[in-house]
Amino acid sequence: MARSRNGQWWMHLFLLAYVVVLLFPLVWLLMSSFKTNREITANTWGLPTSFNFDNYMAAWESANIGKYALNSAYVTVAACVMTLLFAAMTSFAISRMKYTKLNKAIYQFILLGLIVPPGALFIPLYRLIQGIELFGHHLYNTHWSLILVYCTYALPITVFIIYAFMLSIPNELEEAGIIDGLGAAGLFFRIIIPISLPALVTVFILNFIGNWNEYILSQLFITSESLKTLPTGMATFNDGYRTNFASLSAAVIISIIPVLAVYVFLQRQIIEGMTAGSVKG
Amino acid sequence: MKKSFTLIAVLMVSIMLIVSACGATNAETTNNSSSASTDKPADSAAPAEEAKEVTLSLRHTQIKETSKTRLKILEDVVAKTEEENKGLTFKLEGIDEIVNRDQKLKAEMAAGNPPDIFEVFGGADLKLYVKAGHMLDLTSIIEELGIKDKFASLSEFTIDGKVYGLPFGGYSEAIFYNKKIFSELGLSVPTTWEQLLDVSEKIKAAGYTPFGLAAKDAWVNGMLWNSVMERHVGMDAMNQVVTGEAKWTDDNFVKGFAAYSELVNKDYFTKGALGLAYADQGAQLLSGKAAMVFTGSWDANRFTSDEAGDLKGQIGYFAFPSITGGAGDQTSINASYSNGFGFSANLNEDQVAGVKKFIANFYNEEIQKRTLIEDKLLPSMKLSDLSGVDPLISDVLTVMAGASTSWPAFDSITQPAVTAEIGVGIQELIGKVSTPEKVAAKIQAAQEKANSAQ
């Protein structure tokens, strides 16, 4: 044990150096969140003179972050769960069910989604959302407009990753399940989903981040103040003419915390999923 | 293989079905909103018979921290109007300025259902919307209210003699300077190009940046260039480039490019300017690194704020110097009133009546004065009383009052594609990778292409 630990010091050195480079900008952001704008301009890289939470108060109050964060959380989680469910179902069908040619065609078709530049679609998408009615309600200016669109645009990459993972699951497990009398739904929920957990968690995090930070569509589809999402609050401090860096950095720190919390929490799931996965071999 | 083709065929058919279904609903809602009006999202089926209940949607872009004051003023006007007119309701909606201008409003105009009241830019944007027939003609309303002659200028919102929008503020562009540095070096405000070069040289020698610049976005460097160019060629020539009567490659124009280049080649601008965002330009002045910045009067708000620190009260404003031998009006200024409100052509009679009340309450001396004092926005209407104004703002007003003529920025004259080419050309000069002649030739090529497309 001691021998191998000795052999690892240079790897630690490399990784630590990498982590320092990686985290430095964020540490600076954290420090800036305790400074005044004047301090940031005059003493950009120094330590803050005192730890005051004024910026956080300002961010919380003037950017309406509390309410926006709730909206964001709702939209983000709903879209992620929906994406995960639909993508996992589709991946299951096209990776495990026996329609080889059709599977391939559907897979390729969904992959097209990775190719299209989303910026090209703003105007058609906007006009579409304005025109759609669901159960007698306009979709425009509802959280559902964001949920459905976020979900759709996350599907290609999600299917792509989950499909690759599901493809690598050995057949024996399923066959055992079938012998135990499981149907397709049973196989899906009891066997395939638990094994695929690492992949599911990975894409969940990826989609979570994407949705959490999305700005343009949110501005296009949502008009009511009470429905707006977090990036709108962040934009409050950065108007292109003048950046309130102090409040902005506090707002960024606030907005990062939930995502990091989700990651740290789910990371444990990845490890558990991992052990579940290694049992299979 | 065959199977996948069948599948794709089936898909295409189903997509077409969905497409046509969407198309249908789309058309339907468009009709709805234009006849029954307004308030698209929630209850567009509101009965039109109850004539007293009138709703007007109002789109603004005052969502940033820095525009809180302006929003407050707007909200006050709305509240007052609602109170005075029972049954009249405004639905305010704030979104990002760029998203609104580049995407949302454009998409709405394309679909024919803009908000009832919205912020709009005079000039090219407005022209397009008027051409599509979506802007309410305000001529009779402002005549009736007797405010038509009270505006400083309605030219940016007037097309073929009709007024389609009302500016709520204006700006001028000139030079803000650090009075401390000027007095420390014993400099006085330059009034000629030679003096400007001389002053800059001394500032540079003292270790300061003569002109703070943040040129990542082309419009920023376009401002100073625009004034230099006007001094050299005059507004007539500027207007003639779009008709082909004048060319960017004409002698005077090339002189203008060369003069700008001179400032660059003498290293009077911030180093690394091409990578800096606009916000950084003001920061350079306020941190005491740059002695001057050429920008619009909108920054006066920032330069009088707490961010200025010990430079508060030490920032002044002077007009761009004259250039001897230039063909332009040497004491003119770039000033314009292009930020304003526009109104939808879809409004019904009751709504137009509501709009008239809003205009009366928003466009008057009291609100204009309040905007000037609290928000430091230059009034779009002539004010009789200017007491209580911040010294820097009164500097700005003095400079504007002292100008012989005023003219709009070049990008309200040139076509968007030419504007883009000019931006690139100036950046090339700043980056010292091209010559005035080459830049002029490239812009002229874009100009000819744009002119022929008209």
Add this chain to the structure above:
Amino acid sequence: MNKPLKNPITYLTFIIPTFVLYAVFFVYPVIVSFYYGFFEWDGITEKVFVGFDNFTQLWKDEVFRKAIVNNFYFMAFSLIVNIPLVFLISIMISKIRRMRGFYKSAVFVPVVISTATVAILFGVLYNYDSGLINQFIRLVAPEEWAQEWLSNPKLALLSILVANAWQNIGFFIVLCLAAILNIPREIVEAAKIDGVNGWQETWTITLPLIRPVLFVMLLLSVSGTMKVLDIVQIMTNGGPFQSTEVMSTYMLKVGFRSMELGYGSAIGVAMFIIILVLTGILQRITKREEVQY
């Protein structure tokens, strides 16, 4: 033989939700924007049908060519620098026994920050005058070595690439690491008995076994770098003088700022085709290799 896995109704049930969303919110707008590509249109007034004019114009457009070249720089950088770095770091983290959790969390942190924030952060770091990078350079080297990171056309793209890598590598590391840690221990142990150890193990066992994930990373890199938009838009907006223009930024500029929506859509279509061809090639290559193993 497996009946539950060959039931058309179940099959459809599993696929339809994805399909409906995909058709409505994705395929339909794509078709519409393809359609716009054949018009000269400012987005508001009447469209004018111009056939393939937009595309022939595109063929001669120098800025577009420059943009494609820049997209390829992006791709090359991510294939030559990012992916090997990802692999190296993932291997190290997987081999290390202590602090693995810490490294795993730390490398991921930049991923959670929005691109807008990343762009602002690096803008401050790259500042010529007060930026930390130049301050550091001035500390250890002569003044002339300080660079105008974002405004020198020779360096601007590189500066963006570094910021982009900083933000994106973390996700790939997590992906790659999950695959490495997922390799059944038996295989590694069997190999050890055969006398394979250390870095040999990496080449002969780990690399082949995580090939599916490597393929995922390749494909995401290729399609991602070809579509790259926001980081460029916010950091340089294609400047200085269009030296960092990529296809997406050019498309948006043309489509929205210059109000040539038809031409902008044509650029979108061209991008679509270029990425389609590239990913098609990529799939071919990887498939061929699969046969060899």
